[in-house]
Amino acid sequence: MDVLPTNSAQNPLFQKIEKIRRRQPKVRDTHITLAHGSGGKAMRDLIDDIFVQSFDNPILSQLEDQASFNLANLMQQGDRLAFTTDSYVVDPLFFPGSDIGELAINGTINDLAVSGAKPLYLTCSVILEEGLPIETLRCVVTSMKAAANQAGIQIVTGDTKVVHRGAADKLFINTAGIGIIPPGIEISAHKIQPGDAIIINGELGNHGAAILIARGELALDTNIESDCQPLHGLVETILNVCPEVHAMRDATRGGLATVLNEFALSSDVGIRLYEQSIPVREEVKGVCELLGLDPLYLANEGKLVVVVPKQKAEAVLAAMKSHPSGKDAAIIGEAIPSPSGVVLLKTIFNAERIVDMLVGDQLPRIC
């Protein structure tokens, strides 16, 4: 038969075709199987039912292998494009105050925001372990969607891989993001000058402590919650009063100590911190004392380290305090000409010690 008689209900091929047409993209399985990563029908249904319907936007719905944007429209928002990526492997997936889905959105938003960029579009690539409950995936994706909505960004393209049982731990997420940097903003870890003020937007270590407690290995009962939050609103507030911000970074893995060591090395300056000015919750201090940890190295997921010229410090601090994400902001230190590449802490007993880069591992899989 050369021409297929598509209008004949008696034709078995036609019946098959009608069956294909009536398919609804609906995941009926209760758990992820290898078929969900095969590229075939099960994968398409998973993507349609869970990702496309949740993230719901016209770019993603095209289901092309890439999203595309008009460059002229992007240029109306600024003159430079920022581009970043992060993988999220936090264990457990859900923890007090947040979960891996919200983290995967806010973490990448923050890596864009610290360049001064307005975050616009994110990708979502997941690696799923065979056997993961579909309901778990739905919860994570719902959380991603809520975080994306809150931050005003869109998830425009993605990828789904499934590995066999035991080849991954439940669920890993990668998000990449692009954003636009407004004209005149040049923030870099290389631009810090001696005399610059170091400002933080709030309490350190809540995320790391929350994860540690959520693992349940310690019989601790606290109300510490992750500080996971998007920081681009706060960054915009800061840039409004101080477009000449020298350096800015979110203190995630490795904590404040790591960011400041990176700053000191990149800008060839020293940094002196004042312990008494650094905001840390009493509960977090307690957890740290119990476990021999240092809050300066604990992970955060909503803490911004801002370095500004000294004469702008008070104006920036006031602006930060006016924003919900910066109400506990504090000036915690200053850049000094020497010893270059080194971070020093002036303790509450007025002694001085080196705050080195983290050697070894304080706490694995916190982001």
Add this chain to the structure above:
Amino acid sequence: MDVLPTNSAQNPLFQKIEKIRRRQPKVRDTHITLAHGSGGKAMRDLIDDIFVQSFDNPILSQLEDQASFNLANLMQQGDRLAFTTDSYVVDPLFFPGSDIGELAINGTINDLAVSGAKPLYLTCSVILEEGLPIETLRCVVTSMKAAANQAGIQIVTGDTKVVHRGAADKLFINTAGIGIIPPGIEISAHKIQPGDAIIINGELGNHGAAILIARGELALDTNIESDCQPLHGLVETILNVCPEVHAMRDATRGGLATVLNEFALSSDVGIRLYEQSIPVREEVKGVCELLGLDPLYLANEGKLVVVVPKQKAEAVLAAMKSHPSGKDAAIIGEAIPSPSGVVLLKTIFNAERIVDMLVGDQLPRIC
């Protein structure tokens, strides 16, 4: 002490500072440890020694949390930005003809290229299993660098996570990419018209068969190699003779059958394939017969499905054959008005059968 006497060799603090300054970013461990993902010194050394030195470009070397680009420069190359991502979990990491590193570069290049974009910048985010030999990571990164060089793209930002032993299978890579689409190019799975010709650039199924054999579970000895290759050069050649390409996609997971089913659904057309025109190596046919697989569903990593207006088919075919990545190109089918949403195969016996979306899983972890 308020001012630190940095110039005194007798001062123990100064001695510590000098030690910190003399550090070389060199990985001395033989295997990945959790410390390599901690955010601290071990991670920084790993990133400096392996990623930054290998990928060696001024944007990555800044070690900022994001790369940034001048939009005006991007606009000189086209009018739309393409943005994509893929995670790579292939098992084994090294297989005949390629490896996970080359795959992670070429796969994302190809997802950009099929939009007509010139690929420009990629990210590199790795999830490493504790215990992975550092030498394995070096080999993979060297391979990524070689593939990036070959394709003329730069790896500009990245991320490194380490999970505990057993929480991942050796090494997963995510790459996201951006590229620029030249003016006048509008390629979409939604634009296929009845009468359009379907063209493929060469033999189907080599990658899937190579992975299957590399797993070593079959006592097969063949010379089948993965077809992993970047396709943006071939795409450029095609667009030079036919800027009005309707649809284009690389046939990876799920193979040719999956791409054509996606095309048929998106464009609301039928597709008829001619089995005798579809290039498949005899060895691949042999492996498929042995295992009950269908080469139409086998994965490829360098195969381009191109849909063009019928009157342009011969010109496009000739152009493809003139390019090293298209020398075995063939016209393998056509779009038909009905049955819409369905792919039909005219077999070598002149019968017709439906080529449905893959139901179930043919071969896991092939990309």
